[in-house]
Amino acid sequence: MSILIAGGAGYIGSHMVDSLVNQGKDVVVIDNLSTGHKQAINSLAKFYFGDTRNKEFLRDVFKKENIEAVVHFDAFSLVPESVVKPLKYFDDNLVGIITLLEVMKEYDCEKIVFSSSAATYGIPDKNPIKEDFPLKPINPYGDTKVMMEKIMQWCNKAYGLKWVALRYFNAAGAKEDGSLGEDHRPETHLIPRILQVALEQRDHIDIYGNDYNTPDGTNVRDYVHVLDLVDAHVLALNYLNDGKESRSFNLGSSTGFSVKEIVETARKVTGKKIPAKIAARRGGDPDSLVADSTDARKLLGWKPKYDDVYKIIETAWIWSKKHPNGFDE
Numbered sequence: 001m002s003i004l005i006a007g008g009a010g011y012i013g014s015h016m017v018d019s020l021v022n023q024g025k026d027v028v029v030i031d032n033l034s035t036g037h038k039q040a041i042n043s044l045a046k047f048y049f050g051d052t053r054n055k056e057f058l059r060d061v062f063k064k065e066n067i068e069a070v071v072h073f074d075a076f077s078l079v080p081e082s083v084v085k086p087l088k089y090f091d092d093n094l095v096g097i098i099t100l101l102e103v104m105k106e107y108d109c110e111k112i113v114f115s116s117s118a119a120t121y122g123i124p125d126k127n128p129i130k131e132d133f134p135l136k137p138i139n140p141y142g143d144t145k146v147m148m149e150k151i152m153q154w155c156n157k158a159y160g161l162k163w164v165a166l167r168y169f170n171a172a173g174a175k176e177d178g179s180l181g182e183d184h185r186p187e188t189h190l191i192p193r194i195l196q197v198a199l200e201q202r203d204h205i206d207i208y209g210n211d212y213n214t215p216d217g218t219n220v221r222d223y224v225h226v227l228d229l230v231d232a233h234v235l236a237l238n239y240l241n242d243g244k245e246s247r248s249f250n251l252g253s254s255t256g257f258s259v260k261e262i263v264e265t266a267r268k269v270t271g272k273k274i275p276a277k278i279a280a281r282r283g284g285d286p287d288s289l290v291a292d293s294t295d296a297r298k299l300l301g302w303k304p305k306y307d308d309v310y311k312i313i314e315t316a317w318i319w320s321k322k323h324p325n326g327f328d329e
Contacts, residue, residue, distance in 0.1 A: 002026040002065045003237070004109075006052055006100060007073030008045065009036025011182050012115065012171055012226055016071060018042045018180060019230045028065045030058075035076070037183060037327040052096035058103040069111040069240070070104060071233055072097065075144065078188055079119065080282075082141035093144035097151060105159055113236040114152060116165040116248060117145045118222075118289055127256070128292035131167070131248050149248060156246050164236040169222040169252035169291045171229055173312040174319035181319030182226075183326030191223075191313060194263055195320040198272040205274060207259050209281035212288075218259035220288040222252035225306035225315070235300040249300060252291025257309050269313045 003020060007013045008029030013036065020027045027045040030052065031038075041047050046065070050057035052074050061067075075093045076082070082089045097114075104112065119142030120135045137143045148165075155161040172191050174181030182192050196202045210217040232251050240246075257265075260276075267274050296302040306312050 001068035002028045002046075004028045004030065004061070004065070004067045004070045005045075005073065006030050006070060007036065007075070007115075008047075009033055009038055009041050010073055011184065012229055013073035014040035014042075015175060015180055015226050016073070016230050016233055017045050018175065019227070019234065021045055028061065028067065030061060031074070035184070039327040040180060040183075052100045053092070055099050055103060058100060059106070062103055062107040062109070067107065067109050069113070069237055070100065070109060071113045071237070072100070073115045075115070075148075077117070077141060079139050079141050080188075082139050082144075086140040089140045089144050094147055094151075097148045101151065101155055101161065104161070105155075110160060111162045111237070111240045112152065113233050113240070114148065114163060114165045116149060116167040117142065118167055118169045118250075118252075118291065120146050120149070120167060121289075123286040124289070127288050127290040128254060129250065129290065130292045131250055131295060153246070162240045163246045164240060165248040166229070166232055166236060167248055167250050168229060169224055169250070169289060171226050172223045173225040173227065173306060173315040175227065176315050176318065178318040178322040181316065181323060183323070190221075190259065190262060191266070191316050192320065194266045194274060195270070195317055197274045198266065198270040198317070199320060199324050201324070203275065205263060205276045206279040207263070207276055208279050208285065210278050214258055214287055216258050216260045219285055220256035220258045220290065222254065222256055222290045223262075223309055223312055224252050224304065225312050228304040228306055231305075232296060232300060232302050235302055239300055244299075249296040250291040250293045251296055251302070252293050253304060253307055254291055254293055255307070256288055256290040262309070262313070265310055266313050269310060269317050
């Protein structure tokens with residue numbers, strides 16, 4: 001029996017594939033490489049190039065492989081792009097999950113672990129954020145994640161599909177040996193952008209606003225290491241295998257760090273000056289987003305190993321130094 005990783009060439013997906021292969025699992029990867037990198041896929045996994053919106057492609061994979069469960073990372077995820085290209089996001093993210101679920105149903109595959117997002121909450125009224133807070137996304141990307149969760153909920157009622165949705169906060173870090181890491185084109189995440197300044201690939205890092213209602217005026221976010229996210233996915237698969245109730249879980253460190261704190265920690269990790277400039281606020285950025293991940297810790301048994309933001313940035317720095325141009329090297 002195999003585990004299918006949809007989007008297994010991407011940042012979190014490739015770390016998931018690597019972890020499962022190293023646990024001796026039979027892993028099948030599907031990816032159209034629109035944002036992922038084939039070089040990131042562990043060579044012991046089976047790779048099929050194709051799009052989850054293509055039903056015949058998916059049927060061919062399910063015919064060839066004995067798939068017992070799916071882990072889904074396959075979605076466009078750039079918030080600003082989703083605002084200017086909403087149809088691209090509704091097409092790829094929603095059509096992709098619907099087609100995949102249809103084929104899963106055809107082949108009696110009844111378990112899926114889904115990569116969701118803190119973007120489902122929009123701008124919360126308070127922190128830390130619990131799973132029962134209202135889902136009020138403020139961009140098309142967040143809307144697609146809410147809709148994808150709802151689609152799985154209805155499939156559960158209609159067909160008995162068992163699902164877990166993991167709502168990440170800010171994924172960060174890399175595999176400790178520097179063999180896997182974050183390589184987005186363009187790069188939009190704060191920590192790799194800061195490290196590009198340390199590598200002298202950027203002149204400075206922009207801090208978007210310093211007048212937020214936070215201790216130092218800059219946005220506060222909850223950073224969680226990519227390998228801790230991977231561990232949560234494995235635990236979610238075990239949770240479903242044990243016949244537990246389908247539901248969503250928050251994944252975060254439950255500790256917030258401001259942009260200024262992240263920049264200063266990166267200076268300590270790298271030993272570089274890392275110039276920073278205050279820029280105009282970006283629309284729709286909440287003051288603070290911090291997860292309450294109590295349920296994941298209690299019900300999944302999740303115990304994050306990287307609860308120190310210095311260590312998280314350090315692993316990302318090892319990757320950045322080894323691969324300054326990402327997977328192109």
